[in-house]
Amino acid sequence: MEQFLNFLQQILSTPSILVGLIALIGLVAQKKPIEVVIKGTIKTILGFIVIGAGAGVLVGALNYFGNLFNFAFAVQGVVPNNEAIVSLALNTYAKDTAIIMALGMVANLLLARFSRMKYIFLTGHHTLYMAALIAVVLTVGGLESGSWQLYVGGSMLLGLTMVFFPAIAQKTMVKITGDDSIAFGHFGTLGYVFSAWIGSLVGKGSKSTEDIKFPKRLSFLRDTSVAISLTMFIFFVLVTFAAVIKPDFDATVLGGTHWFLFSIIQSLTFAAGVYVVLAGVRLVLAEIVPAFKGISEKIVPDAKPALDCPVVFPYAENAVLLGFLVSFAGGLVGLAILFALQGTLNPALILPGVIPHFFCGATSGVFGNATGGRRGAILGAFGHGLLITFLPAMLMPVMGSLGFANTTFSDADFTAVGILIGNIANFVKGTGLLAVCVGLFVLPIVYNVVAPKKAKS
Amino acid sequence: MKLEKILCACGSGLGSSFLVEMNVNKVLKKLGVEDVEVAHCAATDVYKGAADLFVCGKDMVDILSAYGPCIVLQNIISVPELEAKLSDYLKEQGVISA
Numbered sequence: 001m002e003q004f005l006n007f008l009q010q011i012l013s014t015p016s017i018l019v020g021l022i023a024l025i026g027l028v029a030q031k032k033p034i035e036v037v038i039k040g041t042i043k044t045i046l047g048f049i050v051i052g053a054g055a056g057v058l059v060g061a062l063n064y065f066g067n068l069f070n071f072a073f074a075v076q077g078v079v080p081n082n083e084a085i086v087s088l089a090l091n092t093y094a095k096d097t098a099i100i101m102a103l104g105m106v107a108n109l110l111l112a113r114f115s116r117m118k119y120i121f122l123t124g125h126h127t128l129y130m131a132a133l134i135a136v137v138l139t140v141g142g143l144e145s146g147s148w149q150l151y152v153g154g155s156m157l158l159g160l161t162m163v164f165f166p167a168i169a170q171k172t173m174v175k176i177t178g179d180d181s182i183a184f185g186h187f188g189t190l191g192y193v194f195s196a197w198i199g200s201l202v203g204k205g206s207k208s209t210e211d212i213k214f215p216k217r218l219s220f221l222r223d224t225s226v227a228i229s230l231t232m233f234i235f236f237v238l239v240t241f242a243a244v245i246k247p248d249f250d251a252t253v254l255g256g257t258h259w260f261l262f263s264i265i266q267s268l269t270f271a272a273g274v275y276v277v278l279a280g281v282r283l284v285l286a287e288i289v290p291a292f293k294g295i296s297e298k299i300v301p302d303a304k305p306a307l308d309c310p311v312v313f314p315y316a317e318n319a320v321l322l323g324f325l326v327s328f329a330g331g332l333v334g335l336a337i338l339f340a341l342q343g344t345l346n347p348a349l350i351l352p353g354v355i356p357h358f359f360c361g362a363t364s365g366v367f368g369n370a371t372g373g374r375r376g377a378i379l380g381a382f383g384h385g386l387l388i389t390f391l392p393a394m395l396m397p398v399m400g401s402l403g404f405a406n407t408t409f410s411d412a413d414f415t416a417v418g419i420l421i422g423n424i425a426n427f428v429k430g431t432g433l434l435a436v437c438v439g440l441f442v443l444p445i446v447y448n449v450v451a452p453k454k455a456k457s
Numbered sequence: 458m459k460l461e462k463i464l465c466a467c468g469s470g471l472g473s474s475f476l477v478e479m480n481v482n483k484v485l486k487k488l489g490v491e492d493v494e495v496a497h498c499a500a501t502d503v504y505k506g507a508a509d510l511f512v513c514g515k516d517m518v519d520i521l522s523a524y525g526p527c528i529v530l531q532n533i534i535s536v537p538e539l540e541a542k543l544s545d546y547l548k549e550q551g552v553i554s555a
Contacts (some may be wrong), residue, residue: 011476023511122472122474122476123472124471124475125471125472182534186472219522222468222500222516222517222520223468223499223500223501224468224470224499224500224501225501226501275501278469278470278471278499280478281471282470282475282497282498283469285471285475289475290479293479305534307472307473307476307534308467308471308472308473308476309472310467310468310472310473310514310516310533311514311533311534313514313515313516313533314514314515314516314530314531314533315533317515317516320516355469358468359468359469415498426508441537
C-alpha cells in the first residue's frame, strides 16, 4: 500500500505527467472518443519533454554568450526571450507552473463570470509563460514551491492578468477593429496602451500610416527562426570579436574553433533551441486551448475572446513594419542609456531582441496609429521600445537565481507583473503575499456587486 | 485535385494560426467535409507540398503564397469570411458540389 501511494505521489510530482493528466481530464470532460483521449494525452506529455530538450540546446549557446559578454564588457548582458527564460524556469518550477496554469484558467472563467471584465484569454502560450513567471516571483517571495498557498495565490493572480490586460486594451481595440466583439490577449498590453496614450497626445491631425508606400521585403523577418538566427548572429559576432581582441583572452573557451565560425554555430544553436521549445509549446497547448475555449463558451457565453497580437496586423500593415523598426531603434537607444548608467545604478545590459520588437513593436505601432496616425505610430512604438528595454532590467533583481540567467522575459506585461509582485514580496512575504493575491482577485468581483451598474441603453 | 491536408500558418505558429485551425475545423464540419487533416505551424515550417491548401492572415501572404494555393483572410478570426472563401475553394476543386 505504502509503495503504491509512493508511486502515486511520484506520478503527481512529475511535471510532464501532471500536464498530461490535465489534458486527460479536459478530454474526458468533453466526452471525446478514447483514441482522441489517448492521442491528446500522449502529445501533451511529449510536448513538455520537448520543451525541456529545447532548453538543453539553447542554454549552452546562452552560457557561451553570457560568459563572453561578461569577459568583454565586464557587465551582465541579457537577451530577452520568453521561450528561453520559460524553458529555464521549467527546469525548477515545472510542477508549480503546470498547476498554476490549469487553476489560473479556472480563475479566468470565474472573473469573466462574476466581474465586469468579461474576457476569456485564449493566447495559450502566454498563459503558460505568465504562469511560469508568477511561479518564480511568488516562490522567491516565500510561497513555497509545491504548497497550496503558491497554487491558490498564483492561479488567482494569473486569472486576474488574463482579464485585466484585455480590459485596458479594449478601448483602443474598438478603434482598430471597428467593433466591440473581440478583445486583445497578448501580454505586451502595457506597451500597447502606452503607445496608444502617446499617440493620443501627439497625433492630432497626423495622417494614417496606411497612406504610405512601404517596401515589403522586410517581411521575411516575420519568420521567427530566421529573425532570431540573424540577430543572435550579429550579437555573437560583436561580442566574440570584442572578447577575442582582449590580450588576456583564453582561446580554449572557443574549443579551438575560429571565432567567426563559432559565432555562426552558436547563434544558430540558440535559434534551434528556441525552435524546439516552440514545437514543444505547440504540442502542450494542442489539447488544452480548444478545451478551454469550449468550456468557456458554455460557462460564460457573453465573454469576449481575447486573442493573440497578429489579429490586429491586417488592420494597419504599414504600422506593423514601422512599429517594428522604430521600436527596435528605441531598444538601441535604451541600451545606450543602460550603458551610461554603468558605474551608478549598474543595471544589466538588455539587448534589443528581435522577436519582442517585431511582434510587440509592430502591435504598438498599430495601437499608436489608431490614436495618433503616423506620428502616433512612430513616437508610440519608440516609447514602447524604451519600455521593453528598461522593464526587463528592473525585473532581473526580483527573479532569484534566474536573475543571473543571460535571458529574461521580454514583453511588457510579464516584466511589469514580475516587478510589481517581486517588489511587493520584498515587504510582505509568505502568508501576507498570499493575502495580497487573494485581495487583488476578489476586488473586481466585489466591485461588480457593490458599485452601481450603468443603465443599459 | 485531392484535398488531404490544410495548414494554417502565422509568425511563430502558436496563437493566431491555432485559432484559424480551430475555425477551419468548425467550417469543414459545417460543410460536411471529412477526412481532411488540419494543422497549424510557424512560417518557418512551410514548404512546397507541406499541405494541399494554406490558410493565413493578410500579413503572411508574401511568405506563404509561394508554396501553393493559399486562402488569405482579411480578418484572421472571422469565421464568416473563412467560410465564404473556403467553401468557394472547395467548390472550385470539386470537393463539395456547387
